[in-house]
Amino acid sequence: MRREHEVSPVARHPRLAEVDQPGFFLREFPLQTVLRDDGTADPAEVPLADADLVMLYRWMVLNRALDERMITLQRQGRIGFYIGSIGEEATIFGTAAGVETRDWIFPCYREHGAALLRGLPLVTYLCDLFGNARDVMKGRQMPCHEAWRPGRFASISSPIATQIPHAVGAAWAARLKGDDMVALAYFGDGATSAHDFHTGLNFAALRKIPVIFACRNNGWAISVPRERQTAAETLAQKALAYGMHGERVDGNDLLAVLNATRRARARAAAGEGPTLLECVTYRLEGHSTSDDPRAYRPADLVETWKRKDPLLRMRRFLLRRGALDEAADAKLRDEVREELQRALREAEAFPPKPPLETLFEDVYAEPLRQQREQLRELEAAVAADPRVGNPRHAGT
């Protein structure tokens, strides 16, 4: 079996002509790349002005620093859990920057970077991780399950792939309302095996719903390598099952991802239907802070991919282009570190728990009788025995 995560990306091929007759297929899913190893790129494929390129690079740096810091915080017991995106930043920021800000994002759980790009304040995000009194989600979900309505960033749930049909429905609704909105759905390689992947893509392709299905193929679903997820040689080719357009792009190449996303958006907005965009990247760390990947994957495999780090790649490009110099890069990194430190101090200052009544709010628009009664019941229990709710003083 060809292990795509072991070999270097296939060189880009000229597009073969399509034989467009019923029953016949000629399609190609070459890995599309813009950023060359030597730090150069075809100028025609550089989609943004230098300032914007640096801005996106800065986001990637911040996201990396954030993930690293949060993994440390989790080890220190200051947050309960963390799931980062180290190694996948180009995929995340390339797609998020490739759509319009009016477009809705239906995240998986590694795309907090997209929420930050959309204006989720860092302090707010950190409060979500703490699940503290200022958590927008009112301490109801695990860390990394944020929602951010002002940024049209939908709510994250743990079940894999459920957000995919949601993206389809939202984009469908927008089209009915006459809005120019393209939904961006994120999911992993593992998610392509899930029920909702099949349903979502089929519904969308059938009705030409304006959605971009951004598959972060990071090579792993916890311990299961991409090659044990499906016998298909590429994930992009799954588009063929739905009569949908599919593309395969180097997910560690910010510009390639951004360009492909823009093309997919244009196609969707023009009524030409959705795109399955396979972004081939790599999960450099464990699945989450609960995971230790040494139990299932050889370290040397990771080393290969560390050399393809999307941040290094973008940095090399910016330096060579002269959009950035070493001093500016160092300054940018200092700023980012400082910004994080400040936000962390601010977030940790809030009370650790949301008030008791929040437990019963938002189950329904208005609490029903049982939520009202149960709040009173819990309040009485807490009043009668302060150990209620305090893990250190009861039970196992």
Add this chain to the structure above:
Amino acid sequence: MRREHEVSPVARHPRLAEVDQPGFFLREFPLQTVLRDDGTADPAEVPLADADLVMLYRWMVLNRALDERMITLQRQGRIGFYIGSIGEEATIFGTAAGVETRDWIFPCYREHGAALLRGLPLVTYLCDLFGNARDVMKGRQMPCHEAWRPGRFASISSPIATQIPHAVGAAWAARLKGDDMVALAYFGDGATSAHDFHTGLNFAALRKIPVIFACRNNGWAISVPRERQTAAETLAQKALAYGMHGERVDGNDLLAVLNATRRARARAAAGEGPTLLECVTYRLEGHSTSDDPRAYRPADLVETWKRKDPLLRMRRFLLRRGALDEAADAKLRDEVREELQRALREAEAFPPKPPLETLFEDVYAEPLRQQREQLRELEAAVAADPRVGNPRHAGT
């Protein structure tokens, strides 16, 4: 949109060379045919001796007569429901005859023909339809939800596509046990949209499980035409999503279906993995006796397909070949009618209801306390008031 059920089958093409490089595709899904319109066929593609061909033709005739008779019985109120396979006989008998009798069949709900071919006695089948005291299923399921263990014919449930992963599991188990068994799973075009289609095919392709996925593409899922089920131009191409072999065959051509099934079986048994076999056929009648297709499909469309009737096609071939003459055909039809009539008389003679205690058997291997208690409760209720269980004497 290309409406495959409106146009005549595409002529068969020479197989194009496959470009077997990662990311590149060149596949063809031409509609494979053996029986020509003039009643001839390439002798090299005729897979059976004349007697066997006539035998299969007889099965198709019997199946047709059975379906017609049962639809009448339903109209007369003698059975509660019926779902037939009129127009799809070549698909059903071609696949069922194309596998070995040791292979397991995982039916949808139109393949009673396959069960009969496997030895399900006609009387037994009719008792199942009546749900009477001799129903092997003990009157528990609607008509056309038979199971027939001696023929390795699995149990039918109404939920669409659930049998697909079952077929995969059984074939997987057989391989583990070292048995040469290939599972044959039946389902319709509508089922390709269902969750379990996706899961079943993905699991099977990944592990090269010996399964034949026989899709009866009869053009409709109740009122929804094939073209509104998926934007894929063919259903066979859905195989590509799973890295699986797919073929597309004229489902009204008994020999083409049989040949394709045999090839798929050989491939599966040789460890080369499963096949998605799209059989393009047509549902000439309503979805079931509960349905009136005039509400959603133009009559002229059906007329086109009536001319492609798989029985007529096979008959023309057998006559031209000299394997059958008009007299033999008439005799065969008489025999079939007589056989049906006899079986019907016999089946209708059994008591209409299974005994009360069967209601509580087989929920578990042994009834639990609640089934035992509830049987006593029901027996007492019936004893106290004979109207219990009698629909004409109580309630609305």
Add this chain to the structure above:
Amino acid sequence: MPTMNVIQAVNDALRVAMRQDPDVVVLGEDVGRFGGVFRATQGLYDEFGADRVIDTPLAEGGIVGTAVGMALYGLRPVSEIQFADFIFPAFDQIVNEVAKYRYRSGGQYACPLVIRAPYGGGIRGGHYHSQSPEAHFIHTAGLKVVVPSNPHDAKGLLLASIRDPDPVIFFEPKRVYRAAKGEVPEGDYVEPLGKARVTRPGTQATVIAWGAMWHEADQAAREAAAEGLDCEVIDLRSLQPLDLDALVQSVSRTGRAIVVHEAPRTCGFGAELSALLQERCFLHLEAPVRRVTGFDTPFPYTLENEYLPRAPRILQAIREVVSY
């Protein structure tokens, strides 16, 4: 007032809702040009077009999952599940997504949608065209669950459900889709969710039912009356929110309660009602709360009339409970 049956009332409610609010769309298998296998959406495709009356592929998870996205974006989708038995492929979307979306987002998003499904037995449907899965959804906080028994309530409750800010699972009693007829107001009106209806006042026992089984309960109460047993009958209509006050008030008075439902007994909604009544009316109860229900087996075919908790079995329970 025109006379309608339940299916016509449902159809009328959908039409009224769609005329009044362009954000209301319906989606499901066969709901489009065909008008649904029970004809609940008949005529809607012609009036409102393919954009708002959407035939979907055969995938309940998609019918609900897509509706979630529509609801988030501001539509009011009404999903049809062809039979309640086929709601399970959508179960994950319903319990893990629909029910929790508002809560988990801290109230930033809401997911107001309706999932309609014909439910219940008595139409010779066997295992897979007869189930009554309401308990699963009542157990799932975040969902409302409504089951009308007659055309008037079907229309008024469906209109209320479509406009409700919360997701509603709306089970329609297909056994009486055509049999239950009655006067139905023209145009717009709602029946509020969470209000039971005392359909027959009585003093000696309270019979609680909903949907198709209300008709059996009513029949049994009428037969009991002929025997001199005076029962109160309550049509629950909305199972979540539950009109617990109405139940407590009635049972505190009668001291005896019988709950009727088609679903299997164990862990059915009857268990919850029994537990609640026992918690709230303990000192008033003269007899155990009695459950007359479907049995703990899959739904059968030939013996479905034995299986269903029809009037004769309810009547026997009334006699026993009153003489406890």
Add this chain to the structure above:
Amino acid sequence: MPTMNVIQAVNDALRVAMRQDPDVVVLGEDVGRFGGVFRATQGLYDEFGADRVIDTPLAEGGIVGTAVGMALYGLRPVSEIQFADFIFPAFDQIVNEVAKYRYRSGGQYACPLVIRAPYGGGIRGGHYHSQSPEAHFIHTAGLKVVVPSNPHDAKGLLLASIRDPDPVIFFEPKRVYRAAKGEVPEGDYVEPLGKARVTRPGTQATVIAWGAMWHEADQAAREAAAEGLDCEVIDLRSLQPLDLDALVQSVSRTGRAIVVHEAPRTCGFGAELSALLQERCFLHLEAPVRRVTGFDTPFPYTLENEYLPRAPRILQAIREVVSY
């Protein structure tokens, strides 16, 4: 006897079953070389190979649906669902296929398989790593439902489940996966399904619990004893089949019952137990059967200790029920 925790006991049971019967296979996400995210299948891949310890794609419907086919053909598959919260994509396969296969085929086929899933809260898992969905499966005739609370039972009950002729949903209390330790016999033994265990005899009230909440019930009973309140504690172990005799016997004696579970109260298994006890012990009950449960909300994150029915709340309920 070696000392083990629950996860080690589960692992040991799987190993014993696989050694003893070549038809036993395990399948699920990450169960192969990695040994499962909780390490329940650790070492099995090395001992039994990739054919019998099967890493599957990410699709619970496939994990169960494939197991159905394996069971029909004669294997004894043990499916792992990574968290009980993720069992819902397999819900249709479980309730419409697994539960009904034997019945609907008239007993021609059987579907003996085990679905293992870690369940419950208390590990800071929020909505989707904390749920206790047992009531759904108890409501579905055809399934057995088992929930051990300690290593000894985990091993004995799992071995019994794997050999049971019926499908078993086996929920493992992940909150005490490592915390609950105890002596576990080596090699083969079974604990029969359908037998509760009285873990503490008592006279004034019966506290009924299972899984992780048994530990809270036990703690509460010990604290109550210190206050002079003498409670009987029953570890249910098998919820379906239910050891109703044990419950009726105990409650008939104590006259008071408290049911504890993590799942939301409404339509939880506590409702069924309350209804049953009230039906069977009506004349012995001195107080309403009391439910101490999770609340009717999704499972929270920060306030999970407030949400869980832990010992302090159970103790309060004991006091109230005894003084009713």
